[in-house]
Amino acid sequence: MIYLIGPMASGKSTVGRSLATALSTSFADSDAAVVAHHGTIPEIFAAHGEQHFRDLEVQALSRLRTGVVATGGGAVLREENQQLLSRGTVVYLELSPQGAAERIKADSNRPLLAGDEALTVWASVYEKRRPIYEMLADVHVKVDGKSVLQIVEEILPQLNQL
């Protein structure tokens, strides 16, 4: 199992799909798995709160057992998920605030980034999580200024060296 971790908009879903294709394996996304069963992420946050979403995220991740899995940006917060990820190979995508600014402007699907303070929130959420991403990472790639294909080509040789 290969898990993609990193802050919101770092490209876990996009790079994960492309990495799975390169490795001729399956791709799954824990956010998409939650949404498929429980409705959109903004709806879940609004109706039941973030901790309920985290419970659903733990359930979804525990059910994904093959191939490449893109996690949600906050999945690493839960101890159960940290243990699960540690049993697989973890790829951490690092993104700068400048890179994030370009990506999150027009996106309304991340409840934690709703509103004018989106980038400030993104950065403060990231700083709290950065030590966990670094602790879990087997492979660490800085994604700024790189195409999805370039990122995949950077990940592949590092996976082979593990």
Ligand SMILES: Nc1ncnc2c1ncn2[C@@H]1O[C@H](COP(=O)(O)OP(=O)(O)OP(=O)(O)O)[C@@H](O)[C@H]1O
């Ligand atoms: N290397 C890249 N270059 C340019 N744009 C990218 C790149 N990777 C991803 N993107 C774009 O950035 C946005 C965020 O990507 P993506 O949804 O894959 O991030 P994510 O890490 O899965 O975010 P989340 O934590 O919210 O699930 C998308 O619009 C995607 O098309």
Ligand SMILES: O=C(O)C1=C[C@@H](O)[C@@H](O)[C@H](O)C1
């Ligand atoms: O970083 C986060 O806490 C989140 C990231 C997204 O992938 C979603 O899982 C959700 O919007 C929460």
Ligand SMILES: [Mg+2]
């Ligand atoms: Mg995603």
